[in-house]
Amino acid sequence: MRSKRVISVVGCHAEGEVGDVIIGGVLPPAGVTMFEKMRTMERDHDHVRRLLLCEPRGSVCRHVNLLVPPVQPGCDAGIIIMEATEYVAMSGSNLICTVTVLLEAGLVAMTEPETIVTVDTPAGPVRARAECQDGRCRAVEFENVPAFVDRLDAPLEVEGYGTVSADIAYGGMFYAVVDATRLGFSITPDEARELAVLGERVRLAAREQLSVVHPGTPGISGVSIVQLNRPFAGVGAVTRNTCIVAPGRSDRSPTGTGTSARMAVLHARGQMRTGDAMVHESIIGSRFAGRIVRETEVAGRPAIVPAIKGRAWITGHHTYFLDPDDPYPEGYLVPDTWGVTGTLFQ
Numbered sequence: 001m002r003s004k005r006v007i008s009v010v011g012c013h014a015e016g017e018v019g020d021v022i023i024g025g026v027l028p029p030a031g032v033t034m035f036e037k038m039r040t041m042e043r044d045h046d047h048v049r050r051l052l053l054c055e056p057r058g059s060v061c062r063h064v065n066l067l068v069p070p071v072q073p074g075c076d077a078g079i080i081i082m083e084a085t086e087y088v089a090m091s092g093s094n095l096i097c098t099v100t101v102l103l104e105a106g107l108v109a110m111t112e113p114e115t116i117v118t119v120d121t122p123a124g125p126v127r128a129r130a131e132c133q134d135g136r137c138r139a140v141e142f143e144n145v146p147a148f149v150d151r152l153d154a155p156l157e158v159e160g161y162g163t164v165s166a167d168i169a170y171g172g173m174f175y176a177v178v179d180a181t182r183l184g185f186s187i188t189p190d191e192a193r194e195l196a197v198l199g200e201r202v203r204l205a206a207r208e209q210l211s212v213v214h215p216g217t218p219g220i221s222g223v224s225i226v227q228l229n230r231p232f233a234g235v236g237a238v239t240r241n242t243c244i245v246a247p248g249r250s251d252r253s254p255t256g257t258g259t260s261a262r263m264a265v266l267h268a269r270g271q272m273r274t275g276d277a278m279v280h281e282s283i284i285g286s287r288f289a290g291r292i293v294r295e296t297e298v299a300g301r302p303a304i305v306p307a308i309k310g311r312a313w314i315t316g317h318h319t320y321f322l323d324p325d326d327p328y329p330e331g332y333l334v335p336d337t338w339g340v341t342g343t344l345f346q
Helices: 034-045 046-053 092-104 189-209 255-267
Strands: 006-014 017-024 063-068 077-082 112-120 122-133 136-143 145-159 162-172 174-179 223-229 238-245 275-283 289-300 301-310 312-321
Touching: 006 046, 006 077, 006 092, 017 092, 034 046, 034 063, 034 077, 046 063, 046 077, 046 112, 046 162, 063 092, 077 092, 077 275, 092 112, 092 122, 092 255, 092 301, 092 312, 145 174, 145 189, 145 223, 145 255, 162 189, 162 255, 174 255, 189 238, 223 255, 238 255, 255 301, 289 312
Parallel strands: 017 063, 077 112, 174 223, 238 275
Antiparallel strands: 006 017, 006 312, 063 077, 112 122, 122 136, 136 301, 145 162, 145 301, 162 174, 223 238, 275 289, 289 301
């Protein structure tokens, strides 16, 4: 066996969504801040993302997280989150996977019954509280970066659906939040393909028709994900949703940043207050618990600090090789399996 590259990855999923963690074989990118490191990775080292996410080694239903030394004081580790079409500043399911791997792989010392792990993300430091028992990370609750509403009831002209009303909110990335029941959907697995098509059409419409920019971090812009949901079931109750991740597939988890964005919308509408909690359920029935910790501001805009709780499981330890003669050193994608739009970038 010959290999010009060896990359070590711990397989993991959070409530069904794959968030594997690179623990060796990739050097940290340059940058003074974690956001700069993310942009350097995207600009100069995107072949790593392509190698691991594209076929024949990966798939559209996978995220990969690169562990890097933290920049911010007091952080235990830094992460760069690589998804199918973009590098994102923050992701709840990926954060939960990363904390679980850090603890169960012994990269951060585990203390039972609780370990505090602070992760330096491109969106800012995120403090997580891990419930630990018998050497296992049983659950992770993290206090997310502030979430806020960009606008409510934004009209979008969506191909095949006419005018669709969407709430635009930030929970670590920007979401277009749409009540799918108004369009005839129930958010069930048999609707997955149709929901993926709808979600991609809404995302493309939002990116074309709306200017959306984070007021504190202008590098974060544009709607990344579309959340299709059922109406809010009430404080403490279970509400079904699915988040359509580009290039068009349902997130298998309820999504942590999506739950954060949803709570920001509900708070703005007066349906949730500080201290209130909700449960978001995914299209496969997995759940994240969310609660509003406190109110805050982002560049003068009303915002909330949300907390998200979920579970993750390690699925394996993989070593990836790149033979010098391999004709696909950066993988490939074929639109029949690569989501709806079959694109590698947003």
